[in-house]
Amino acid sequence: GNAMAAQAFTFAPESLEGTVATFAAGAVQKQDVAVTLGALAGSLAVVKGFDALAERGLIEQNLSRKLIHTTCGPLFILSWLFFTNSDLARYLSAVIPFVNGLRLFLIGSGTVANAAAVKAVSRKGGREELLKGPFYYTIVLTLSTVVFWRNPTGIVALSIMCGGDGLADIIGRRFGGNNSLFYNRSKSVAGSTAMFLGSFLLSEFLLMAFTGFGFLDSMNAETTARVLFICGVTTVVESLPINKYIDDNISVPLVALALGSNLF
Template identity: 45%
Template sequence: MAIITILPLPSPHSNASFSLLNRRFSSPFLSPAVNLRRITPLPCGFRVAAVPDAGAAVLHDAGAAVAVMTGAYALVATFDTLTQRNIIQQKFSRKLVHILSGFLFMASWPIFSTSTEARYFASIVPLVNLSRLVVNGLSYAKDEGLIKSVTREGKPEELLKGPLCYVLILIICAVVFWRESPVGVISLAMMCGGDGIADIMGRRFGNLKIPYNQQKSWAGSISMFVFGFLMSIGMLYYFSARGYFQLDWIWTIERVAFISLLATAVESLPTTGIVDDNLSVPLVSMIAAYLSFQ
């Protein structure tokens, strides 16, 4: 049974360090000092903190992890079936999996408990996918559905490049930042939404190329900026509406627009053969978001 405790709010004039939603930033790795003036205070003078029973929290989080993993497999299987039946093209299917997998994973975080260990249960899902990528990428096994769904040319070794970076970023954002920080939310939105849609729009409308990189187009870069921005704001609102953090929205919109512009510039650089976009875009977004919200 959960124990309900009533905790007093700190005075707005006190020297207490900032914590999202008036609680200390709970990442076991980072404790950024965030500007109090950018946070909308809670309207009441107290908050209710639920302290879950340890055993119940473990069962809850284990069940949530199984549910999310089942959904992830169903998503990939659905697009694999659509590709095999020639309903959608393989490249389009791969990008839709790229976009939806990260967003659905991030959107599932609220179903996990409030325990400290919840983030680790959530990270089991991409961790299992990481093991599948390594096993198939090294040709210890051969999952044709997986290879067709997430690779460009259908080669197993491709699994150890972009797709592996993708799931590593999912794990980092879940474990390090989790639900209490805008940093992980923005990083995943830029990687999944911005970069994913940029590729789709670039292939379809990308006749006008960027002068310094003929592999990228203005249509793709503009889409990267617009959709990276919109999806970041949308996911920030999603978590804010559920009480994980409250933001000064005008200030936040300005910062997210800057991060989107920076991520777009990085995505447009001719470094695809050296550094994968699934690594460069979210890492740059992560650093910029961390500094912006510090």
């Protein structure tokens, strides 16, 4: 009897440990699912909010489109901070831009009718426009999340695509009327300056946030110099008269990812 009791006793901590480990693994996934659902709801709320403002004519269509572009990306990248270190975290996170991309695809292809979304996201009001820039944007976000999860290369490239490229358009339209670039009349000094500053400041802010949370090594002058270089090159790329051949949402992040992969 005593031997059996002793045996039962020695097993108890192990089985308890096993239960705790299993429960912890479950909790890990639960946190990731909760963050995914929260971020998805948040991104749809931001998009719907700008949709409503554009539909009521409170902000112009083009500004609404660029505000969605400029706000959703950085908020999405910040959500990476709240996932666990589980192997599945990056895939759950990638569901967020994937679902937004699927929504754009269904509306853009005419499968789902959504006039407010078309008005908010398109340049000229045609639904097929949703299958271009906005759709490429969600594809780049999805792939970068899976491949460059919590990596400076991904963080900087997405900061440039969202903060820099979005801001270039907003500021360029407001203040670029009389300072066009000599090699591309549809781009301006004001827009390119905003692109460079927006890219750099957002990249630095997000890298500091990820460093503060312990996901990246400490920042130093070398990191900042690399970020400045990538932002400089991508600002030039964005200003080139090539966007009738390749969309900025593809050319800009691709160049940034290529440079970052070699520099970080």
